[in-house]
Amino acid sequence: MSQGKPMILELLASSVKTSAKAGQIIKDIMRQGDLGIVEKGSEPNDLQTEADRSAQRCIIASLTKKFPNVTIIGEEGHSHRIDDVVQDWIVSEVDQSVLALDCPPQYKEVNPQDVVVWVDPLDGTSEYTQGLLDHVTVLIGIAVQGRAVAGVIHQPYYGYKTAPDTLGRTIWGLVGSGIGGIQAQTPPKGELILTTTRSHNTALVVEALEALKPSKIVRVGGAGHKALLVIEGLCHAYVFASNGCKKWDTCGPEAVLEAAGGVFTDLHGNHYSYGKDVAYPDAQGIFATAKGVDHAELLKKIPQALKDAFPY
Numbered sequence: 001m002s003q004g005k006p007m008i009l010e011l012l013a014s015s016v017k018t019s020a021k022a023g024q025i026i027k028d029i030m031r032q033g034d035l036g037i038v039e040k041g042s043e044p045n046d047l048q049t050e051a052d053r054s055a056q057r058c059i060i061a062s063l064t065k066k067f068p069n070v071t072i073i074g075e076e077g078h079s080h081r082i083d084d085v086v087q088d089w090i091v092s093e094v095d096q097s098v099l100a101l102d103c104p105p106q107y108k109e110v111n112p113q114d115v116v117v118w119v120d121p122l123d124g125t126s127e128y129t130q131g132l133l134d135h136v137t138v139l140i141g142i143a144v145q146g147r148a149v150a151g152v153i154h155q156p157y158y159g160y161k162t163a164p165d166t167l168g169r170t171i172w173g174l175v176g177s178g179i180g181g182i183q184a185q186t187p188p189k190g191e192l193i194l195t196t197t198r199s200h201n202t203a204l205v206v207e208a209l210e211a212l213k214p215s216k217i218v219r220v221g222g223a224g225h226k227a228l229l230v231i232e233g234l235c236h237a238y239v240f241a242s243n244g245c246k247k248w249d250t251c252g253p254e255a256v257l258e259a260a261g262g263v264f265t266d267l268h269g270n271h272y273s274y275g276k277d278v279a280y281p282d283a284q285g286i287f288a289t290a291k292g293v294d295h296a297e298l299l300k301k302i303p304q305a306l307k308d309a310f311p312y
């Protein structure tokens with residue numbers, strides 16, 4: 001580890017490089033052509049591929065090796081073995097621009113026991129299997145005392161349609177410090193562009209969107225991808241009246257969006273808790289707004305009866 005740097009910066013700097021390696025693994029597996037698709041549950045569109053499994057092993061092994069006292073929870077199971085992971089997948093590099101940050105005072109002395117890293121090695125698996133490759137992201141969220149405070153959204157196929165050899169892009173955020181990889185933008189005034197699921201639609205999902213009377217709805221895959229649309233000001237809000245997302249889907253996106261000046265909550269306007277003992281589903285849905293959007297005002301347009309469908 002670098003001498004004297006706050007642990008949160010070390011962890012974020014390692015996560016940035018590790019997410020990019022996971023992105024390369026995802027692309028290698030797609031190039032090789034054997035995705036090894038497994039249906040995880042009884043729900044439709046809940047798939048796992050060899051890319052999800054391999055990317056998770058890369059991330060968990062890399063971060064476990066460097067931060068053995070931090071709790072790491074990944075979407076694809078609980079093996080934290082390092083010894084059987086390909087050496088080339090264990091990332092030791094760190095992102096120097098993150099290490100050089102001026103750490104917000106509240107995160108300078110963080111106890112590893114209070115940190116949980118939430119890993120979604122491949123967000124947008126349905127879209128990955130369907131060839132909608134720019135919907136895919138690698139998500140790493142860092143929570144301190146239950147709050148999402150830092151995160152990475154790596155988009156391995158960003159720009160691949162015009163540049164097939166793209167390395168993608170990596171966006172990181174630290175609340176109180178800002179974001180890197182892109183510039184946060186305010187969405188256009190006089191419109192309301194919402195983004196939501198394309199593969200996990202339900203009657204309640206539609207009802208919540210209609211209540212907001214949007215000028216446009218952008219239906220794309222992935223929680224990370226939708227958070228990027230909001231961070232870049234291409235959409236005003238990400239609204240998902242469903243319990244389908246889990247903590248690994250939202251911890252990274254929440255931290256990056258909030259570091260970018262947005263607000264990321266459930267449908268009641270509360271932040272999720274990301275401690276190690278919490279339930280995994282984001283059972284109160286998602287309501288996330290861009291920088292410059294009045295989150296509380298917009299949330300008032302969701303009828304109470306609909307919010308009540310997502311009780312505590």
Ligand SMILES: Nc1ncnc2c1ncn2[C@@H]1O[C@H](COP(=O)(O)O)[C@@H](O)[C@H]1OP(=O)(O)O
Nearest residue numbers: 046122123124125197200221222223244245249
């Ligand atoms: N009903 C669901 N079952 C399983 N995963 C879900 C469900 N709803 C959302 N997700 C997860 O949240 C992400 C965002 O949802 P959506 O694309 O529908 O907006 C999905 O890519 C998926 O993550 P993952 O691909 O990592 O399994």
Ligand SMILES: [Mg+2]
Nearest residue numbers: 046047075125
């Ligand atoms: Mg999944």
Ligand SMILES: [Mg+2]
Nearest residue numbers: 120123124249
């Ligand atoms: Mg996901």
Ligand SMILES: [Mg+2]
Nearest residue numbers: 075120122123
């Ligand atoms: Mg996933």
